[in-house]
Amino acid sequence: MRHLQTFRYIEAVMRAGSIRKAAEDMNITASALNRRINRFEEEFGAEIFERLPRGVRLNPAGELLIQHIRAQKSDLLRLQSQVADLSGERRGHVSIACSQALMPYFLPTQIAAYRSEHPGVTFSANVRDRVAAERDLSTFSSDIALVFEPSHLVDFEVILALSQPIYVLMRPDHPLAKDPVVRLRDCLDHPHVLPSPQYGVRVLLDAATHKSSRAVSPIVEAESFDFMRHYVMHENAISFQFPIGLNLGAAGDLVARELSTRDVPPGNLLLGQMRGRTLPVASARFVQQLAQALQDHAF
């Protein structure tokens, strides 16, 4: 879209931090870019960049403008996909920011199900933690977020919340495997593997042990749930995970036991979008399917 060219240049300048660098990135001369910026500021009625000795930086007005630019770009994309949709094409792209836990089982199933009905729709799925997911939404780099326990919630409009008790993962021969529900204190007595502090499971466990005398003491702390799952096999330790990240139906090498909700409250899995935004058709439809699937998941 030609009329957004200046906006693209402004974004490039913001990213590069200087007009000359941005000009190189965009394959034009610095003088041309400089004039575009100046002309835009003039007709906009305010400066949008602070001129520093080593380059430029957005001022508060510029920050507001960038939001407008992102919203505009995203809305144009939505519009175009909607127009393509009404001419019967059923195409589009859905981008999702979601917790790592959903990557192995839940999301592939859902995307495959959707694509079997709408083969023209493409997807991008990115692993994001609770904070990054919300930032993704507000910069319009993702349409949908599906994360545990997001924190700020200012730009995050909750579409559906699903309560998820924590499950304990272990080998079938582990002592704790004999009971269907395990207590937190028993877990702490065994070697345990935990995710890093930014993850939802860890936040809940830390909060639960904070009041009590016992603290978690992970023998290994990791970022990858996959790693933890495999590590549990080797050392006969235990790990923790939300049920939606597990393949509870299938009998695997590991067993999962519910961690008593008396000890640790269930986590909240939240499906959300940018507040107030109108999603493209494909994304809106996919959100509906996700919401349905999550509700079914909760029985």
Added chain:
Amino acid sequence: MRHLQTFRYIEAVMRAGSIRKAAEDMNITASALNRRINRFEEEFGAEIFERLPRGVRLNPAGELLIQHIRAQKSDLLRLQSQVADLSGERRGHVSIACSQALMPYFLPTQIAAYRSEHPGVTFSANVRDRVAAERDLSTFSSDIALVFEPSHLVDFEVILALSQPIYVLMRPDHPLAKDPVVRLRDCLDHPHVLPSPQYGVRVLLDAATHKSSRAVSPIVEAESFDFMRHYVMHENAISFQFPIGLNLGAAGDLVARELSTRDVPPGNLLLGQMRGRTLPVASARFVQQLAQALQDHAF
């Protein structure tokens, strides 16, 4: 804003119904305008006008585009006023679509109060019925709507609802003036003046009498509440009005008596904005003041 020029042309073509007429309106040649439209359609990826023998008309894709264009224009205006605001200027314009009843007393008071604190803010207040108010919001021609019993509510995001019982207006010497609350059947026995069927008061009265055997039989039907108020003086008839349209405190030439809510349910006065829209600072602040004033009005 230069980058919206093509959008302005598209709007002109939509209004004029033909490229040639629009070209004349916009003071360019038809060929230039025609090429702009064609070029835009090409990069947009779809035609937006149907070519008819006598001109052009928006197709469905064009209708969607027009919504986008209006949203863009309005958001840019909001952004500019917000930027002006943060440089300390406190300027802006608020446009309100509201029921006739609010024009004499309520709205002037509120606007004056607001302007005493923010003299840089200007207002436009337009009388709109329940349907037109919502249309105004969705075309971005008004920021705020304040109407009785709006009907569709698809684009109308309710900010505050205020229940308003109907009051009966009459001369102090009217027989019905002796009781503090009057019944509908008694009103129907006296000559009455009613607003036209599209007004909220009338809708409620029609609905209330629809089930009963008695029907309203207005001796005069009018569009102007002011006219009706004065007519009541001359013929010693009665009329109906929502209390917010009255100056209940002041002793005037007329008295107002509550119409029993057993006979006619109270009307709903709804304060609203375009669904999902971010209002300009000035409008957002004024909405807050209105909401406060309306709540106080309800005690």
Added chain:
DNA sequence: CTCTCCGGTTCATTTTTTGCATCGGTTTTG
């Protein structure tokens, strides 16, 4: 101090947009 990198400016050049004349088509008018 010198060197480098920055945004801003000048001016010739290139690219884009516009106006004019005109074509082919359809509807309205006489």
Added chain:
DNA sequence: CAAAACCGATGCAAAAAATGAACCGGAGAG
């Protein structure tokens, strides 16, 4: 039924706008 009136589209030259190359003055960096 034919002429007139509009309509959108297009070729081509003129006008307008954007661009690139060179350069200026100023602010850190070494």
